[in-house]
Amino acid sequence: DAGVTQSPTHLIKTRGQHVTLRCSPISGHKSVSWYQQVLGQGPQFIFQYYEKEERGRGNFPDRFSARQFPNYSSELNVNALLLGDSALYLCASSLRLGGSSYNEQFFGPGTRLTVL
Amino acid sequence: LAKTTQPISMDSYEGQEVNITCSHNNIATNDYITWYQQFPSQGPRFIIQGYKTKVTNEVASLFIPADRKSSTLSLPRVSLSDTAVYYCLVGEPLPNSGGYQKVTFGTGTKLQVIP
Numbered sequence: 001d002a003g004v005t006q007s008p009t010h011l012i013k014t015r016g017q018h019v020t021l022r023c024s025p026i027s028g029h030k031s032v033s034w035y036q037q038v039l040g041q042g043p044q045f046i047f048q049y050y051e052k053e054e055r056g057r058g059n060f061p062d063r064f065s066a067r068q069f070p071n072y073s074s075e076l077n078v079n080a081l082l083l084g085d086s087a088l089y090l091c092a093s094s095l096r097l098g099g100s101s102y103n104e105q106f107f108g109p110g111t112r113l114t115v116l
Numbered sequence: 117l118a119k120t121t122q123p124i125s126m127d128s129y130e131g132q133e134v135n136i137t138c139s140h141n142n143i144a145t146n147d148y149i150t151w152y153q154q155f156p157s158q159g160p161r162f163i164i165q166g167y168k169t170k171v172t173n174e175v176a177s178l179f180i181p182a183d184r185k186s187s188t189l190s191l192p193r194v195s196l197s198d199t200a201v202y203y204c205l206v207g208e209p210l211p212n213s214g215g216y217q218k219v220t221f222g223t224g225t226k227l228q229v230i231p
Binding site: 004035041042043044045088090091092104105106107108109110112 | 150157158159160161162165203220221222223224
């Protein structure tokens, strides 16, 4: 079975530009989350989507937005890029949203974004 | 929000057992404890999850005391390929109304396995 896939693997942009990152979840998974990982730190939660609706948002500015499509794939958009947006952007999918037990998340390989 | 505290780094020789302890004093009743492993330039990979007492799978064991304010990940007989960053996470509670699952990563423990 294919795991979580992300594209592109690497991306170089300049300050002020816009970027779109894409994620395809594991087949059957309906929840997608996005994380930003700056070098040397743990991943930081950005968004979670479930059934095409935003269900959670971390402490990121409005320049960050996302959406989930009917096939459960997702896009993360970042406008007006800053140097500090340089990071590894990780997508994770999970089978469901709720439940009484922790819902394991499966992470993709990430997209390395460099802002010059 | 339940926060976690782990040692920044650890060294171990090949073949030894490694124990990484995580502190989570503010863990909530419904929270689970989960450990992830991350290699450079890769996404984190689930290792093990538990709620209380002891959990064991094919790669690790997780020990959780009765008060659940800490947990210990145990890796038996580590090899060079176990060199990675290990994250302890406490699962955010999910409201019955349908909240979201915010996963909070700390800075992790960088394990270096030495030949």
